[in-house]
Amino acid sequence: MTEPEIIAALRLQNIPNIGDVTAKKLIAHCGSPIAVFEDKLHHLLKIDGIGKMTLKGLHDPIHLEEAQKEYEFLSKEDITMFYFMDDGYPTRLKHCVDGPILLFQRGNINLKHQKIVSVVGTRNVTNYGTSFCNQFIEEIAPLNPIIVSGLAYGVDIAIQKAAMDHGLQTIACMAHGLNQIYPKVHSKYKSKIEANGGFISEFWSTSQPNRENFLKRNRIIAGISEATIVIESAEKGGSLVTADLAHGYHREVFAVPGRATDKWSKGCNDLIKFQKAHLLTSAAELVYLLGWEIEEKKQKKTVQKQLFIELDETEQSIYSYLQMNGKQLLDTVALECNLPIFKVSSTLLNMEMKGVIRPLPGKMFEAI
Template sequence: MTEPEIIAALRLQNIPNIGNVTAKKLIAHCGSPTAVFEDKMHHLLKIDGIGKVTLKGLQDTIYLEEAQEEFEFLSKQNITISYFMDEDYPARLKHCLDGPIILFQRGNIDLKGQKLISVVGTRNVTNYGVSFCHRFIEELAPLNPVIVSGFAYGVDIAVQKAAMDHGLQTIACMAHGLDQIYPKVHAKYQTKIERNGGFMTEFWSTSQPNRENFLKRNRIIAGISEATIVIESAEKGGSLVTADLAHGYHREVFAVPGRATDKWSKGCNDLIKYQKAHILTSAAELVYLLGWEIEAEKQEKAVQKQLFVELDETEQSIYKYLQINGKQLLDTVALECNLPIFKVSSTLLNMEMKGVIRPLPGKLFEAV
């Protein structure tokens, strides 16, 4: 994208009353961001849903001057600018009508062909929540997913630290410009995140971490991934907003259950109770419902490394059943082996890691 087009896109992003949906309408009608400012006003007013109030600031030069200043700032920093029609713009976010027309990224973010999941939760995370974060990421690590979160206190930083501990790429979606880190206490993780992942925002360098920005930021967290996981949440909170946004984007939503009396599990329990989220007790359930598979090469290496792998009693029972009966659904395995589904789900993932079974299209499993 050329410098004039980037500045024009920034200018559009900056004008009051022109949100991302309207900006995309204007660009689609005119052909490019610069063309929007070159077109006649009476032509633009013919666009469905566009009125004089919406276009009031279109010719105000103050927004051009501010866009030029922001572009100069970004050019001097190690910040990547992603236009919503560029190849490096997050693929799933392109399908969100209200996705930002411009995103700013810092670090080493690589999303091509990657599995992305967003993990959110309360800032008042309990020991149960932290423990689940670490166990969940440890179980998922062999599949090398990208972990997206909001870099906030509580669940966000717990899951992003777990991702870094396991060498996974993690993306912190921020509610302010990339000229600062919020909360400041998390600045100590900045370098490590930027080495394998990075920071992402739609906000300019002049933006502050105001409450309304966090709510806007949540739609990026929900829209960028194929699934959103809520680990702990009270009855109300930003995590539930993110879950609702993900549901609206037709993404899968998962929630970790807790005791009925736990304040910080009420939101998750309600998501499950009202069928707004799948119950999540292990990574295996996520892998199964998303249809993720370990690449054939990894499977072959696992088999080569573990020719004489040891299986526990449950694993032996499942392996023997699959050997005799061939490809089977998880539910069928659970029924025939007389085991609960959650037990079979986690056991199959462990066996997959050991290289003795493999998942197939249609959510089938077979012995290797």
């Protein structure tokens, strides 16, 4: 986009009564952000759903002045801007009617990789939640997914730290301008996140981390990914809002179950109980339900690293059973090998990475 086009888009984004849905409607009718400001008001009022209150302030010079200031800021900083029709704009977010018309990015984000998962949860994460974050990332790491979260206390930072520890790309979706980090204590992760991932936001440099901004940014977390995972949540909270948004976007939602008496598992248990989310106890379940397949080159790479594939005692037990009995259901393998299902799920995923078993439709597996 040219400088005048960028400024016009910023100007449109800055008008209080014009949200992203209305802005897209105006742009579609007029052809471009610039054309919106060049068109006559009486023409714009003929657009379905557009009234005088919506267009109030459309030509107020303050919005142009502020847009020019923000453009100057963006030009000086190492921040990339994506218009919602640009190729670099997140593909899945393009399909969300209320996705932001402008998205700002800092770091080394590569969204061409389409295995994107958003992870949210309580700020009061327990040891159980932290342990699951580490287990999940360890299991899913061979598939090299992108992990999206909000860099908040609790589940957010736990999952993003685990992702960084395993060399995965992680994206922090912020509720303020990219000229700051909130909470400030997490500024220490800034360089590491930018080195392999980065930060995204729809908010200007003048925006502060206000409560309404966190609720607004949740639609980006839900919309940018293929699936949203909730790891620990109370009965109410922003994580459940994100899950509802993901469900509304027709994305898969997963929830990690907890004990019925645990306050911080109540939200997750309710999501599962009311069939708003898939029960998630291991990465293998997500891989299966999303239909993710390990690319052949990854299998070859894994095998090349291990000229002689070593199986631990549990893996050997499962492999021997599958060799003797052929294709088997996950539940049957767990029963016959006398192992809990969550243990079998994670073990089968590891064995799949080693190239010794393959998943089949209907939660079945067979030895190679």
